[in-house]
Amino acid sequence: MLLQVASNFVEGVDKAFFVIMGIGVFFLVGLTTLMLVFVFKYNKKKHPVALQIKEKTYLEVIWTVIPLIIVGFMFYYGYVAFMPMREAPKDALQITAVGKMWEWNFIYANGKESKKLVVPFNKAVNLKLVSLDVVHSLYIPAYRIKEDVVKGEPDFMWFIPSQKGRFDIFCAEYCGLRHSYMSSEVEVIDEAKFNLWLSIIEKKSNKEEFPGFLVLKNNACTGCHSLDGSRLVGPSFKGLYGRDEVVLTNDAERNQKVDDAYIKNSILNPDADVVKGFNKGLMKSYQTVLKEEEIQQIIEYFKTPDEK
Amino acid sequence: MEISAIENSYLKHGTKYKGILGWLTSTDHKRIGLMYMYAIMIFFLVGGLLGGLMRLELFRPGQDYITAQTYNAVFTVHGVIMIFLVVIPGLAAVFGNILMPIMIGARDVAFPKLNLFSFYIYIFGAILAISSQFLGKGAPDTGWTFYAPYSTDTNTNVVAAVLAAFVLGFSSILTGLNFIVTIHRMRAPGMTWFKMPLFPWSLYATAWIQLLATPIVGITLLMIIAERWFKIGFFDPNLGGDPILFQHLFWIYSHPAVYIMILPAMGVITEIIPTFSQKRVFGYKAIVFSSVAIAAVGYLVWGHHMYTAGMSVTARWFFSLLTFIVAVPSAIKVFNWISTMYKGSINLQPPFFFTMAFIFNFMIGGLTGLVLGSLATDIHVHDTAFVVAHFHYIIFGGMGFAFLAAIHYWFPKIYGRMYNNKLANTSCALIFGGFTLLYFPQFIIGLQGMPRRYFDYLPKYEWGQVFSFFGAIVLGIGILIMLINLFKSARKGKIASSNPWGGKTLEWTIASPPTVENFEEIPIITEGPYEYK
Numbered sequence: 001m002l003l004q005v006a007s008n009f010v011e012g013v014d015k016a017f018f019v020i021m022g023i024g025v026f027f028l029v030g031l032t033t034l035m036l037v038f039v040f041k042y043n044k045k046k047h048p049v050a051l052q053i054k055e056k057t058y059l060e061v062i063w064t065v066i067p068l069i070i071v072g073f074m075f076y077y078g079y080v081a082f083m084p085m086r087e088a089p090k091d092a093l094q095i096t097a098v099g100k101m102w103e104w105n106f107i108y109a110n111g112k113e114s115k116k117l118v119v120p121f122n123k124a125v126n127l128k129l130v131s132l133d134v135v136h137s138l139y140i141p142a143y144r145i146k147e148d149v150v151k152g153e154p155d156f157m158w159f160i161p162s163q164k165g166r167f168d169i170f171c172a173e174y175c176g177l178r179h180s181y182m183s184s185e186v187e188v189i190d191e192a193k194f195n196l197w198l199s200i201i202e203k204k205s206n207k208e209e210f211p212g213f214l215v216l217k218n219n220a221c222t223g224c225h226s227l228d229g230s231r232l233v234g235p236s237f238k239g240l241y242g243r244d245e246v247v248l249t250n251d252a253e254r255n256q257k258v259d260d261a262y263i264k265n266s267i268l269n270p271d272a273d274v275v276k277g278f279n280k281g282l283m284k285s286y287q288t289v290l291k292e293e294e295i296q297q298i299i300e301y302f303k304t305p306d307e308k
Numbered sequence: 309m310e311i312s313a314i315e316n317s318y319l320k321h322g323t324k325y326k327g328i329l330g331w332l333t334s335t336d337h338k339r340i341g342l343m344y345m346y347a348i349m350i351f352f353l354v355g356g357l358l359g360g361l362m363r364l365e366l367f368r369p370g371q372d373y374i375t376a377q378t379y380n381a382v383f384t385v386h387g388v389i390m391i392f393l394v395v396i397p398g399l400a401a402v403f404g405n406i407l408m409p410i411m412i413g414a415r416d417v418a419f420p421k422l423n424l425f426s427f428y429i430y431i432f433g434a435i436l437a438i439s440s441q442f443l444g445k446g447a448p449d450t451g452w453t454f455y456a457p458y459s460t461d462t463n464t465n466v467v468a469a470v471l472a473a474f475v476l477g478f479s480s481i482l483t484g485l486n487f488i489v490t491i492h493r494m495r496a497p498g499m500t501w502f503k504m505p506l507f508p509w510s511l512y513a514t515a516w517i518q519l520l521a522t523p524i525v526g527i528t529l530l531m532i533i534a535e536r537w538f539k540i541g542f543f544d545p546n547l548g549g550d551p552i553l554f555q556h557l558f559w560i561y562s563h564p565a566v567y568i569m570i571l572p573a574m575g576v577i578t579e580i581i582p583t584f585s586q587k588r589v590f591g592y593k594a595i596v597f598s599s600v601a602i603a604a605v606g607y608l609v610w611g612h613h614m615y616t617a618g619m620s621v622t623a624r625w626f627f628s629l630l631t632f633i634v635a636v637p638s639a640i641k642v643f644n645w646i647s648t649m650y651k652g653s654i655n656l657q658p659p660f661f662f663t664m665a666f667i668f669n670f671m672i673g674g675l676t677g678l679v680l681g682s683l684a685t686d687i688h689v690h691d692t693a694f695v696v697a698h699f700h701y702i703i704f705g706g707m708g709f710a711f712l713a714a715i716h717y718w719f720p721k722i723y724g725r726m727y728n729n730k731l732a733n734t735s736c737a738l739i740f741g742g743f744t745l746l747y748f749p750q751f752i753i754g755l756q757g758m759p760r761r762y763f764d765y766l767p768k769y770e771w772g773q774v775f776s777f778f779g780a781i782v783l784g785i786g787i788l789i790m791l792i793n794l795f796k797s798a799r800k801g802k803i804a805s806s807n808p809w810g811g812k813t814l815e816w817t818i819a820s821p822p823t824v825e826n827f828e829e830i831p832i833i834t835e836g837p838y839e840y841k
């Protein structure tokens with residue numbers, strides 16, 4: 001098989017696919033052959049005079065009615081495989097899938113959060129889809145399911161994993177710069193193992209309890225600025241406060257120590273001083289988005305040293 | 309004597325001005341059509357090169373030549389250029405302008421000045437679209453679909469691009485209006501509706517879509533601008549708007565727009581097959597009715613672009629059902645084309661080869677469209693490379709090949725000269741082969757789950773991207789050979805007779821190239837358009 005078979009929906013979807021493509025290939029091959037036969041047989045050299053044939057109404061009726069019946073069939077197969085996707089069992093395990101630029105976050109009923117979607121084998125799972133910003137789309141090819149994740153319009157998708165292992169999760173709806181990196185994984189494990197995994201809630205570090213940290217998360221700042229020092233679209237936040245940066249101001253290089261004023265200005269006028277090695281025009285001004293108070297909270301968060 | 313046909317033609321005589329100014333101020337439908345053609349060819353080449361750049365970047369996973377931001381800007385301009393500047397005006401503005409008046413026995417369109425004005429609106433829109441790349445804060449990166457709230461939120465120069473699409477819409481509306489009035493009022497005496505050739509018929513159906521659907525996208529685009537400038541919340545949930553509303557409004561236009569591209573293409577094919585088979589078209593009325601049916605039902609299926617966007621279940625299956633129904637008239641046309649060849653006397657010339665390639669590509673595009681119309685399967689392949697392959701098969705494999713067929717068919721009429729047949733056939737083979745190699749693998753990696761608009765991808769999809777890259781190169785070589793052949797022949801080719809293919813429609817009864825007035829005397833029509841004996 002081309003693709004992994006890993007959920008309860010695969011069979012129906014693949015069947016609809018084979019029915020439609022089967023009929024499709026039959027017509028494609030049949031009509032192409034017919035066309036080629038005509039082109040050879042009625043070639044000008046062999047068949048110098050065209051025969052004007054009368055139109056045959058019965059033919060036209062046949063080739064209107066038969067395709068109508070065939071597409072009726074195709075519709076039916078797609079319909080029956082689709083309908084169950086919109087009827088989640090009541091006792092399904094509820095997980096909230098949060099999409100934001102450009103990462104997925106899965107939140108379980110007991111408050112556990114995870115970047116990976118860990119689910120128990122052979123149990124129905126119902127994902128509540130929530131977006132914090134633009135439209136995303138949660139796509140699991142091995143499960144044949146996908147549903148858009150839209151801010152303000154909560155939606156759901158559900159499935160029963162029928163295979164243990166790990167399967168790709170992609171974002172399928174274009175959502176900006178790092179759209180193609182907005183991926184994750186489903187990990188399907190035994191129920192017992194799952195319950196154990198679920199019960200371990202890593203204590204959030206003190207720093208993550210800061211209001212400023214929440215502001216960063218909710219405004220998707222961390223989509224572009226990593227917290228662990230890795231390079232994304234913008235400079236990492238790790239060890240930011242007090243760092244010496246080389247910035248370009250009006251194309252002139254200069255040194256800048258990161259302090260309160262610099263942070264605030266970088267939030268309100270991102271293109272005024274651009275850290276060397278990064279691009280202008282990618283970050284928008286948060287003038288109308290963040291309140292003064294929130295900016296102060298962010299600065300407070302940056303000022304706090306990392307624990308350990 | 310034949311040389312004098314060129315000397316006496318619209319190519320040499322126009323307005324009171326000489327040279328380039330004589331073209332730029334001409335209200336002659338043939339000159340306007342040719343100007344559209346040159347403009348569209350330039351945009352097509354620019355768009356094609358951008359496509360090639362994306363293919364190059366995708367050749368290997370990871371970042372190689374351009375950054376993610378540049379890639380996103382590139383697929384946005386590529387889409388905007390190809391859709392709004394190339395395929396939507398495409399056949400109607402070029403061959404509709406050059407040939408439709410002649411085919412219905414008229415001297416010009418109903419409003420020649422408006423026609424020239426539409427051309428300038430088009431150029432103005434094009435300039436706006438291109439300048440959006442350079443002015444303001446960075447090239448737009450929303451994709452040609454401008455989905456909200458990303459489009460109302462991103463920092464880049466979206467307003468200029470949106471405004472360009474808005475302006476181009478006006479050009480489209482005015483051309484549609486002009487054609488509708490022309491076809492209603494200016495058919496030659498005796499040419500009843502059902503004696504009209506099928507290319508004008510397809511333009512007529514198209515013109516109604518242009519007139520009725522384009523205003524919707526116009527308003528929608530203005531709503532984006534209002535939202536960006538004045539923070540009026542139409543689509544952005546942060547302002548109390550509804551992002552899905554944008555998608556509805558966008559596709560209410562953009563699905564019918566697909567038919568703006570493909571209906572005239574079907575019309576071209578329906579002209580070429582009878583001529584090269586020397587046979588009356590099979591099922592004239594069925595073809596007319598299926599064009600009108602496609603135009604009408606095509607309005608009601610936009611939701612098939614939104615199966616995953618959280619619509620109610622009832623809406624989803626209803627849109628699916630309608631989508632399947634609208635597929636039938638397209639199938640009927642294919643049956644009619646192939647049966648027109650039956651017992652014909654087929655003359656295998658370049659336009660006919662392009663036509664055969666069209667039929668084959670169009671069948672693949674249509675049949676994979678059924679996979680997308682079906683609910684369960686679309687959920688899986690929506691927004692993947694499968695969709696990219698599907699719409700390139702319809703737009704490029706269909707509309708694009710029909711355009712090439714049309715150039716090769718009407719070339720002797722337009723320029724009064726012939727191109728080199730061998731080169732034309734070679735370029736047709738290369739373009740077809742390159743196209744197939746470029747897009748067919750995308751169906752498969754799409755089925756394997758490769759999402760679209762991806763700057764980077766997992767290694768398991770690499771094989772398909774590699775094939776596609778080489779396909780793009782072959783395709784490019786084919787296009788280059790074709791252009792060289794056509795450009796050289798337009799100036800130096802052998803002189804063509806007025807009816808080199810033995811066509812029956814009115815354009816073949818007048819000189820090649822036509823005079824400014826087209827007809828010395830307006831013909832009186834007594835029989836149908838394809839009365840081969």
Ligand code: HEM
Nearest residue numbers: 356359360362387390395451452696703704760761762780
């Ligand atoms: C020169 C050959 C061409 C190449 C190499 C090419 C390549 C591409 C590529 C790589 C994409 C991006 C796929 C993605 O979304 O991930 C794309 C998108 C697209 N292409 Fe082409 N293309 C070509 C010709 C055309 C033509 C002739 C048309 C229309 C007549 C066209 C219309 C489009 C459209 C509408 C999109 C979608 C843009 C979007 O997703 O916003 N392309 N093409």
Ligand SMILES: [Cu+2]
Nearest residue numbers: 171173175179
């Ligand atoms: Cu995305």
Ligand SMILES: [Cu+2]
Nearest residue numbers: 563566610613
């Ligand atoms: Cu559509």
